[in-house]
Amino acid sequence: MISYLSSDAAIEEGNRSWLWQTCTEMGFYQTCELNSSCPFGRGYHQLDADLEICERAFGIDRQLVPYNVQETLTYYGGWDMEGSRILSVNGDVDPWSAQSMNIGGKVNSTDLPTYWSVNASHHFWTHEVKQSDGEGIFQTREMIHDWVIGLLFHSGDENDNVVDDITSIY
DSSP: HHHHHTTHHHEEEHHHHHHIIIIIIIIOOOOOOSOOOOOOOOTOOOOHHHHHHHHHHOOOOTHHHHHHHHHHHHHHHHHOOOOOOEEEEEEOOOOOGGGGGSSSTTOOOOSOOEEEETTOOOOGGEEEEEETOOHHHHHHHHHHHHHHHHHOOOOOOOTTTTEEEEEEEE
């Protein structure tokens, strides 16, 4: 695996860049430790395996990873993220949605709108378009397109809030 992560193929496929982000910004490791209450097969993939990738593939000490994650949370504000024109899209059957800005009492806002794609898992709307895609996937792609176009061609008038219009539709 380490050899693969060092290859041109891993770079071209984007697999290396995602793992770099997990080591330097986000964590997001999917584990089921032996002595945990995890409902899945325990011990097959432990946190040490991910931290070893950080060390061997990128030279990032395993002790630095939690610090990197905390720095990212601090920089962006964690659950109290500030900003505007940031759309969070989740699938309603996506196990990653627990990390969404729409969790933990956050309400949908015009500055940080959220959208839930019906019958979709993790970023399914970003995959190649297929005839077998469900209606919810097509609707999500259309909503994202409309939202971005609305932002790009927004008149700048405070009364012309395209984000308000888009989020109220969905």
